[in-house]
Amino acid sequence: MKAAPMRLGFAGAILLATVAGLSACNKADKPKDVQANVTKAQQEAADNNAKADQKRKDTEAQARADLAKDEAAARAKAADRSVSAVADAAVTEAEGANKVALAKCDTLEGDAQKQCRDAANAHLATVKDRAKAATSTQ
Secondary structure, three states: OOHHHHHHHHHHHHHHHHHHHHHHOOOOOOHHHHHHHHHHHHHHHHHHHHHHHHHHHHHHHHHHHHHHHHHHHHHHHHHHHHHHHHHHHHHHHHHHHHHHHHHHHOOOOHHHHHHHHHHHHHHHHHHHHHHHHHHHOO
């Protein structure tokens, strides 16, 4: 007799599982509702794609602008270095020429020697001033 209540409990459990299973089944939506959902999903996907494409374009444009700015800065820096190197070379050359001129001035006497030295030193000072002016505008 113990088997009967056990069978009844088992049968009840199966009946309960069957009813729960049947009530959990999805029913097909109406075609009109499905089409509206599909249209909405397509529109959202298109909107998201358009936003992503615009973001990509904006990012690429910003990268190009940054690159152009960096290139311009690099060119300006290279030009500054070039001007500085030319100015340094001019001063070095003028200093060498000044030493030669002063040595030649030593062959002169009196006022001629003084005028020669003053002219040589003035030329050196002019070259140094121009080099300083060229490099200070950087």
